[in-house]
Amino acid sequence: MRRITQQALSLLGSISLALSAHGIAQAAQDSVKVGMMLPYSGTYADLGNNIDQGFQLYIDEQGGTLDGVKIEYVRLDDESNPSKGPENANRLVNRDKVDVMVGTVHSGVAMAMAKVANDTDTLLIIPNAGAMAITGPLCSNNIFRSSFSNWQPGYAMGKVAADKFGHKTAVTVTWKYAAGDESVQGFTEGFEEGGGKVVRNLTVPFPDVEFQALLTEIASLKPDAVYTFFAGGGAVKFVLDYAAAGLKDNISLYGAGFITDGTLQAQGKAAEGLYTTLHYADDLDLAKDKSFREAYEKKFNRAPDVYSVQGYDAAQMLHAGLKEAKGDFSNRDAVVKGMSSATYDSPRGKLTLSPSHNPVHDLYLRKVENGINAYQGVAVAQLGDPARGCRLK
Numbered sequence: 001m002r003r004i005t006q007q008a009l010s011l012l013g014s015i016s017l018a019l020s021a022h023g024i025a026q027a028a029q030d031s032v033k034v035g036m037m038l039p040y041s042g043t044y045a046d047l048g049n050n051i052d053q054g055f056q057l058y059i060d061e062q063g064g065t066l067d068g069v070k071i072e073y074v075r076l077d078d079e080s081n082p083s084k085g086p087e088n089a090n091r092l093v094n095r096d097k098v099d100v101m102v103g104t105v106h107s108g109v110a111m112a113m114a115k116v117a118n119d120t121d122t123l124l125i126i127p128n129a130g131a132m133a134i135t136g137p138l139c140s141n142n143i144f145r146s147s148f149s150n151w152q153p154g155y156a157m158g159k160v161a162a163d164k165f166g167h168k169t170a171v172t173v174t175w176k177y178a179a180g181d182e183s184v185q186g187f188t189e190g191f192e193e194g195g196g197k198v199v200r201n202l203t204v205p206f207p208d209v210e211f212q213a214l215l216t217e218i219a220s221l222k223p224d225a226v227y228t229f230f231a232g233g234g235a236v237k238f239v240l241d242y243a244a245a246g247l248k249d250n251i252s253l254y255g256a257g258f259i260t261d262g263t264l265q266a267q268g269k270a271a272e273g274l275y276t277t278l279h280y281a282d283d284l285d286l287a288k289d290k291s292f293r294e295a296y297e298k299k300f301n302r303a304p305d306v307y308s309v310q311g312y313d314a315a316q317m318l319h320a321g322l323k324e325a326k327g328d329f330s331n332r333d334a335v336v337k338g339m340s341s342a343t344y345d346s347p348r349g350k351l352t353l354s355p356s357h358n359p360v361h362d363l364y365l366r367k368v369e370n371g372i373n374a375y376q377g378v379a380v381a382q383l384g385d386p387a388r389g390c391r392l393k
């Protein structure tokens with residue numbers, strides 16, 4: 001009897017060894033709970049919804065599972081409110097027990113999520129917020145970004161404004177928080193490298209949209225160009241007000257592409273002719289983008305934008321991690337390795353991640369033509385983020 005028991009035990013051992021050798025994790029969980037922490041209300045509501053839809057599209061294309069692991073969702077509206085960020089992120093991790101957080105849009109809220117992710121060793125994928133600190137001094141093994149750093153589109157626009165359009169002076173206008181400040185920092189670096197000079201930085205608090213005083217000041221300063229960072233509802237209002245103030249035909253208006261992405265229907269003629277830089281355009285000649293746009297429009301009955309792409313790529317990143325881990329989400333080293341080393345076939349074009357886990361991608365020059373952000377060429381090829389202060393190797 002004893003001998004039979006020993007034989008049975010040893011047989012069980014061999015089976016489990018064989019399973020491991022084939023990469024089938026013995027205790028692998030069969031589902032992963034994704035905590036979507038996004039703005040579903042307020043000035044960034046459309047951005048949050050589009051990220052969510054992009055993410056869903058990719059998961060649905062895979063049949064709802066990634067490498068055999070079912071994807072479940074918990075959703076939380078962060079209202080783009082940084083003061084509620086720590087509590088909201090802690091709720092997802094500690095109460096809802098999510099395995100991975102996906103979020104968010106607003107840099108200030110994302111900073112709180114990054115802190116909670118690091119304190120609780122939770123995987124975090126950021127599908128928009130560009131706060132430089134997150135892939136700078138706060139960079140970490142378990143934090144990834146599928147979007148951009150705030151510096152990247154700003155830098156590209158500064159280069160183009162100086163080198164291609166030959167402007168010498170510029171005024172910047174933005175919301176006073178990390179995203180605006182860092183976008184302006186990128187623009188200033190690119191513009192001043194090309195011999196331009198930023199003569200005044202103007203700001204309003206987030207999410208205010210009272211622009212009249214700033215527009216009056218721009219009119220009296222008479223710079224060659226104006227650079228803006230606004231997004232969502234604020235971007236719509238700024239472009240309409242700029243045109244209504246009679247400035248559009250006199251002082252060239254540029255921006256990080258968020259000023260015209262997902263906003264063109266509401267901006268109408270006021271946006272026609274505006275040049276911006278971003279890692280996406282509405283008419284890229286890429287097979288992946290064509291199939292993505294077709295599938296997105298079929299599923300959601302409207303066109304995707306840059307936020308939809310970033311959501312889609314966030315899901316691709318989770319998939320790359322699960323592939324490397326052969327479906328065993330608990331094998332964090334393999335998940336991180338898969339996510340950081342993949343080359344992604346993004347609707348934006350080829351996408352890889354820098355050592356700080358920030359996208360390295362082409363920055364495009366776009367022009368609003370007939371209601372779309374039309375591709376004009378590559379402004380800066382395969383641009384990374386300086387990732388100043390990141391010690392990750």
Ligand code: BEZ
Nearest residue numbers: 105106107129130179231
């Ligand atoms: C940010 O807060 O980082 C951000 C928000 C909207 C668009 C782009 C960046």
